[in-house]
Amino acid sequence: MRRTVEPLRAVKGMNDRLPGEARAFARVEAEARRVFGLHGYGEVRTPMAEEAALFSRSIGEETDVVGKEMYVFPDRHGVPLALRPEGTAGAVRAYIEHKVATVEPVTRWFYLGPMFRHERPQKGRYRQFHQVGAELFGAASPEADAELIAMIHAFLGAIGLSGVRLQLNSIGDDACRPAYAAALQAFLRAHAAELCPDCQRRAETNPLRALDCKVPADRAILASAPEPGASLCGPCREHFDAVRGHLEVLGLSPEVNPRLVRGLDYYTRTTFEFLAGGELGSQNTVAAGGRYDKLVERLGGPAVPAVGFAAGIERLLLALGATEAAAEGSDLLVAALGGPARRRALVLAQAVRAAGLRAELDLRGGSLKSQMRYADRAGAAFALVLGDDELAAGKAKLRQMGPRGGGAPGDEIEVALDAVPAELRRRLRDVR
RNA sequence: GUGGCUGUAGCUCAACGGUAGAGCACCGGACUGUGGCUCCGGGUGUUGUGGGUUCGAUCCCCAUCAGCCACCCCA
Structure with missing residues (x-):
């Protein structure tokens, strides 16, 4: 086994999945197809690369995902392309491009495939990772949020993941979020001297993110910061309460986490996360999503409300403690x-x-x-x-x-x- | 991107400043044409990589790469 040439290796953070592991992976995908199918969702397959502008416009120029983690490269004509860091932007682009809103009032799509982010790899976080997600277009009602969340719960149950926690919050909409964000920013600036460097930065770039800071001293200060849940306008409050009510009816008991925010700019109103224990360490969010009522419009489409989510397949497998599945022998x-x-x-x-x-x-x-x-x-x-x-x-x-x-x-x-x-x-x- | 820990056989691990062993796995034989159990045999490795110190490095030092953990961020 003497090596005469240096063997090539896989790119950092991008992993091979040999048949034993691939089977476990495929099982999760098969359950996703089955459960989402039962809910009326059809699979969409969008390209792995899009014009980089799609992501900066939807996810947000200032986010880490776009600003620091995206794989961007010029094509032969110099047009900046990006490997997709998430699935919603491409789905929304396709929804607009094919004028789907003109032929059906409500659209249920799911997708499944590799995403790319140039982060430092660790357990449950890789540069090429895989997500399964769904988007529900055309329904602004709280029932839509509840149905989607219940579907995710059913999916997690179907793959055998028990003991997940559901956290829920609302971050408001155009009517109430700007005022809230300004109030929070003012609060952060007033306490800037006592806050950690990260929070000082967040105060300027993304004030909402400061809410889930992990530094103990900051938490003490932030305990008296205004919370998004307390600043909702009437319609947002109403929507949020209705989502909670529907979830209770469906037998789910969400924990309201008034500090739950989302990292991507396009979210409005409902935000949620499913958390799992197990071997996940700090990467314990296994599925997350929320409502994004303005995104379709922001990307040049009609004013269509939407709600969606994504789950990381590698994280699901880790949370399941999935071991390799043995191949079935020949007959x-x-x-x-x-x-x-x-x-x-x-x-x-x-x-x-x-x-x-x-x-x-x-x-x-x-x-x-x-x-x-x-x-x-x-x-x-x-x-x-x-x-x-x-x-x-x-x-x-x-x-x-x-x-x-x-x-x-x-x-x-x-x-x-x-x-x-x-x-x-x-x-x-x-x-x- | 920041900080820390770890890299020895396919896997889990051992060893020692004098170029490496065990269990499991794998292959073969006992059984010239019949699996498992048993017994016997086989080590499959540039000790992650590249330098340095040394008479001599797997061990000590530096760098690098990879993995892991935490942070950042996120699914």
Whole structure:
């Protein structure tokens, strides 16, 4: 195994997912498709790259996601493109571009795929990570928020994630948020000298973010800061209370967290997060979202309200403590000895597959013993022994394998070569 | 981007300033054509990488890369 050339490695923060892990991943995706499908959501697939301007306009120029973490590069004509750092912007762009609002009043979309942010990787946070998310366009009512949140809860339950906490808040809309933000900023500026450098910065760039500062001294000061929940205008208050009420009806009990804010600029009114314990450490937000009633308009579309969310698949898997999922073994492993028998075995395996059963040949050849051992460790349900004698007689020995790594010796019967697929199918039915 | 910890076989780990071992896994044999159990055999490694100190470095020093943890930020 001497290395003569330096092997290339995966890009930092971008990980391979080998089949064992990929299966666990695929299961989460399959549940997303199933549960979202039950709620009337259709899958959209938008490009991985968009014009960078789309993200700065929607997510916000001043956010870290756009300002510091986006992969931006010029295309051949010098147009700045960006690898998508999240899914909502692309979905909204597609919604506008295809004039979807003109053909249907309410649109339910979900998406699923890789996102890219140039951050320092750590557990539950990677430069290429994967999100599943959904967007509900055209409904301003509190029912929409509640339905979406309940759907996420159902999805988390479906993948086996229990013990999640739901936090809920409202950050107001154009009518009340500006005044609130100004009040909060004034408060922060007044206390700037006592606050940590981060909060001094936040006071100027994104005052709301200061609310969830983790520095103890800051928390003490911020305890008396104005909270968004207390400054809502009448309609926002009404909307928020109705969302809470609907969630209670649906059997969910959200914790109201008056300091829950969102990092992306496009949110209005409802914000929420699902938190999980487990092995996630500080990256314990597993799904998050909120309402964004002005975004479609802001990106040049009609005035269509919307609410959406995204969940990080890697984080879901971590929260689940998902271990690798073993591959299902073949229905049949063909062990053939000698050239003529091995040629016949190629054909035989093909015939079994054509009958809809999984067949595998031990491609290494080797002794019958080693081929049988392979059949065992590969988890094959049956093994077919094909040697010169069998070939001459037009038959093969079909042996039932016990459970992998142990169990009773299997029964073995002779089967005519042409009858192998049918006989295998019959026996598999008995076994399973 | 900031701070800290860690890098030895496929995995989990050991060792010592004198170029590395164990368990599991893997491969083979006992059984010239029948898996598992047992026994026997096989180490599969430039000790992450590059320098430095030294007669000699896996060990000490520096750098770098990667992973992890916290912060920042976020899903």
